[in-house]
Amino acid sequence: MESKDCSSNFACALEYQTGIGNHFSSEAIVGALPQGQNSPLICPFGLYAEQISGTSFTSPRKLNQRRHVPFTYFFCPKILLLVCVGVVLVSIFSKNWLYRIKPSVTHEPFRPRIPRHEMLVSEFNQSNSSATPTQLRWKPVEIPEAPTDFIDGLYTICGAGSSYLRHGFAIHMYTANKSMENSAFCNADGDFLIVPQKGSLWITTECGRLQVCPGEIVILPQGFRFAVDLPDGPSRGYIAEIFGTHLQLPDLGPIGANGLAAPRDFLVPVAWYEDGSCPGYTIVQKYGGELFTAKQDFSPFNVVAWHGNYVPYKAGIFSYDLSKFCPYNTVLMDHSDPSINTVLTAPTDKPGVALLDFVIFPPRWLVAEHTFRPPYYHRNCMTEFMGLIYGGYEAKADGFHPGGASLHSCMTPHGPDTKTYEATIALGNEAGPHRIADTMAFMFESCLIPRVCPWALESPFMDHDYYQCWIGLKSHFSGLSINEDSRDLQNGKPIERGRPKKYWGEVIRRDMEQLQLTEDMTLDRKVWKTRITAED
Numbered sequence: 001m002e003s004k005d006c007s008s009n010f011a012c013a014l015e016y017q018t019g020i021g022n023h024f025s026s027e028a029i030v031g032a033l034p035q036g037q038n039s040p041l042i043c044p045f046g047l048y049a050e051q052i053s054g055t056s057f058t059s060p061r062k063l064n065q066r067r068h069v070p071f072t073y074f075f076c077p078k079i080l081l082l083v084c085v086g087v088v089l090v091s092i093f094s095k096n097w098l099y100r101i102k103p104s105v106t107h108e109p110f111r112p113r114i115p116r117h118e119m120l121v122s123e124f125n126q127s128n129s130s131a132t133p134t135q136l137r138w139k140p141v142e143i144p145e146a147p148t149d150f151i152d153g154l155y156t157i158c159g160a161g162s163s164y165l166r167h168g169f170a171i172h173m174y175t176a177n178k179s180m181e182n183s184a185f186c187n188a189d190g191d192f193l194i195v196p197q198k199g200s201l202w203i204t205t206e207c208g209r210l211q212v213c214p215g216e217i218v219i220l221p222q223g224f225r226f227a228v229d230l231p232d233g234p235s236r237g238y239i240a241e242i243f244g245t246h247l248q249l250p251d252l253g254p255i256g257a258n259g260l261a262a263p264r265d266f267l268v269p270v271a272w273y274e275d276g277s278c279p280g281y282t283i284v285q286k287y288g289g290e291l292f293t294a295k296q297d298f299s300p301f302n303v304v305a306w307h308g309n310y311v312p313y314k315a316g317i318f319s320y321d322l323s324k325f326c327p328y329n330t331v332l333m334d335h336s337d338p339s340i341n342t343v344l345t346a347p348t349d350k351p352g353v354a355l356l357d358f359v360i361f362p363p364r365w366l367v368a369e370h371t372f373r374p375p376y377y378h379r380n381c382m383t384e385f386m387g388l389i390y391g392g393y394e395a396k397a398d399g400f401h402p403g404g405a406s407l408h409s410c411m412t413p414h415g416p417d418t419k420t421y422e423a424t425i426a427l428g429n430e431a432g433p434h435r436i437a438d439t440m441a442f443m444f445e446s447c448l449i450p451r452v453c454p455w456a457l458e459s460p461f462m463d464h465d466y467y468q469c470w471i472g473l474k475s476h477f478s479g480l481s482i483n484e485d486s487r488d489l490q491n492g493k494p495i496e497r498g499r500p501k502k503y504w505g506e507v508i509r510r511d512m513e514q515l516q517l518t519e520d521m522t523l524d525r526k527v528w529k530t531r532i533t534a535e536d
């Protein structure tokens with residue numbers, strides 16, 4: 001259990017469980033969680049049992065999000081019968097069981113929301129979005145002055161694939177200034193990974209409550225109902241939405257068993273519920289990118305106990321950065337690929353190919369020798385959407401501000417801007433160890449090629465001069481190899497590397513001058529014998 005130390009009642013009351021992918025359980029009232037079975041005839045305290053699944057019933061066990069169950073659990077004599085059943089009905093045990101005051105089905109029919117939300121897309125095609133290989137960058141979007149809650153403040157920037165076909169992703173942003181009132185949001189299309197950039201979020205879910213501050217992230221799995229309060233008022237942030245799969249920790253490969261995001265640093269809420277009448281309560285459901293509403297007379301946050309492994313979880317990126325996330329990087333030369341800083345990944349069926357990676361660029365030391373330390377120039381088969389939570393980004397000296405964003409699509413070239421390149425070259429090998437501090441940039445990276453929504457392309461915050469940041473890159477090509485002109489690019493001056501370079505013609509001319517020899521004399525063996533002496 002973990003408590004937040006803060007001044008608000010909401011946050012002070014928060015407790016968390018820790019881990020990712022675990023099988024969690026929590027009860028707000030002792031004894032509310034049924035023991036020995038999931039769906040008893042009569043649940044404790046007269047609660048209704050309800051299951052929510054995030055994977056198909058028959059998904060393989062390793063995909064069923066039930067991992068890290070203590071092995072000894074299976075051999076506890078008191079629950080041997082339960083375990084035997086569990087082996088057969090593993091898929092049933094792999095979801096979440098909610099024990100609630102009234103089941104979520106208790107509502108009036110869904111109807112299209114009026115007014116419609118025109119800026120949400122979950123199926124990207126030629127009718128609603130455009131393909132462009134151009135490097136795109138947006139300035140920070142202003143937060144509206146008109147009352148706007150989290151739902152109305154959402155808008156899609158780009159994406160690929162389809163929520164209907166259960167394959168793809170969407171990238172959204174939100175700008176909002178007021179809390180949701182007497183309503184809850186439910187995303188039937190996919191998982192939300194929310195990256196607040198400005199303003200904290202108080203999120204109430206069916207599994208409990210979370211506080212998420214800039215520098216942290218929260219994942220809200222498909223289908224969970226949640227409400228967003230804005231304790232700080234004006235708020236802005238980024239969202240990646242995943243269709244058809246879920247985010248998980250990346251494999252660590254040769255790094256070994258430790259490093260990057262540690263499982264124990266992911267926080268899961270504990271059961272919390274509210275009871276009583278809530279006339280006119282509205283469930284807003286995103287379904288196929290469209291919004292539908294349904295009325296009910298009670299709060300959906302009426303789950304008294306739950307267990308399972310399909311839960312909203314949060315990870316403190318800010319804490320990861322400074323004390324929890326354990327970055328790995330080059331310690332001798334060259335710039336590591338950004339995958340070294342992957343926090344979470346949503347895999348595809350192809351090994352090593354991500355539907356979406358969430359990568360951060362946290363404070364860290366740069367120590368590489370004789371290396372161009374900023375990101376190298378590149379064209380990538382993956383598509384990269386970047387955002388900046390605070391501070392600056394090492395590859396862009398100007399123009400990329402907190403709250404802004406950039407999009408570099410498949411095979412579109414990009415890299416450091418002119419100012420960054422020239423400043424790096426000017427420093428040369430004198431840079432020494434350098435700590436990148438007070439910054440937190442991130443990247444959503446996908447193997448799919450996104451289409452961009454028209455309102456994003458036509459946004460008044462589009463940086464139409466983005467390309468100018470590279471136009472100033474000049475040729476440093478001299479036509480001569482480094483050896484021929486003995487020149488390096490340190491301050492444009494020749495520098496020595498290792499042993500001084502010698503050229504035979506130059507050496508012979510110098511020796512002839514020292515020995516006061518002419519070319520004719522070099523042919524006279526008598527002169528050799530009198531003037532040339534051998535040295536060790």
Ligand SMILES: [Fe+2]
Nearest residue numbers: 380384408414
């Ligand atoms: Fe890149």
